[in-house]
Amino acid sequence: MREVDRKLDTLQTIELAEGMEIRLRIAGPLLRVLAWLLDFFFLVAAIVVISIVTGISGIVIGGNVVRGLLMLAWFVLSWWYPVFFEASKWGATFGKKICGLRVMQPSGAPISFSQAVVRNFLRVVDINPPFFGLIGMVSCLATRRFQRLGDLAAGTVVVYDRQDLMPASQGPPPLSPVRPSVAIKPEEARALATFRDRSVFWSDARRVEIADHLEVLSGTRGMPGVNRLLAMAHWLQERR
Secondary structure, three states: OHHHHHHHOOEEEEEOHHHEEEEEEEOOHHHHHHHHHHHHHHHHHHHHHHHHHHHHHHHHHOHHHHHHHHHHHHHHHHHHHHHHHHOOOOOOOHHHHHOOEEEEOOOOOEOOHHHHHHHHHOHHHHOOOOOOOHHHHHHHHHOOOOOOHHHHHHOOEEEEOOOOOOEOOOOOOOOOOOOOOOOOOHHHHHHHHHHHHHHHHEOHHHHHHHHHHOHHHHOOOHHHHHHHHHHHHHHHHHHO
16 A cells, blocks of 8 residues: 555655755646647647748748748747747746646756757657557656656656745754753854754754764754754854
8 A cells, every 4th residue: 555655646855955855746647638738739829820921921932932831830849849948947838837837857957958859859759649649648657757758768757836845844843942061152053053944944864964963062963963953053042
């Protein structure tokens, strides 16, 4: 049962700089299909508009030129439109943006232009005929992060963009102030204040790791050291 829950859990915890952790929700295949359909309708609408414009000017430039321009427009839009938009600060095409999705690296960082090229050019395998999305759907359902082949090759994931990135851990409960057993230097007081302010964003393992480096102040290691450092920081704050 635990293994099944683990596979179905789409919440991914990511550790950022200085041990800060955030949570990203991985998007499932159904919403991604909806985003793709919206993008497809957008492309069709764009081609219709271009067809009307080039059709009117076809009297002057000729029918062969018009057909060539339409083929070029379809190639540019269908292949490069998702590349440029997913590599931009948006990190998403119009369809993904409407659905509240964004393409990222598994670390939570924006994707590069080369990653956008790889993931979108492999759509010819994931989505296009003759398989009509079957390979991409199977790949999504077979991976924990719902990654199609293009995502696996490029090292990308699709996540929900409309969410509050809350700390992965709420931190230890407030502690009663404890007076330090040794004289605290100004730089040590600043270190304690920084530890108190940032520890709410850290995992327990990172709190312990940092607190162990301050054993000279707390006199102990592990979670007892974490709690004592926080209590000392509270005492120093009240003394200001």
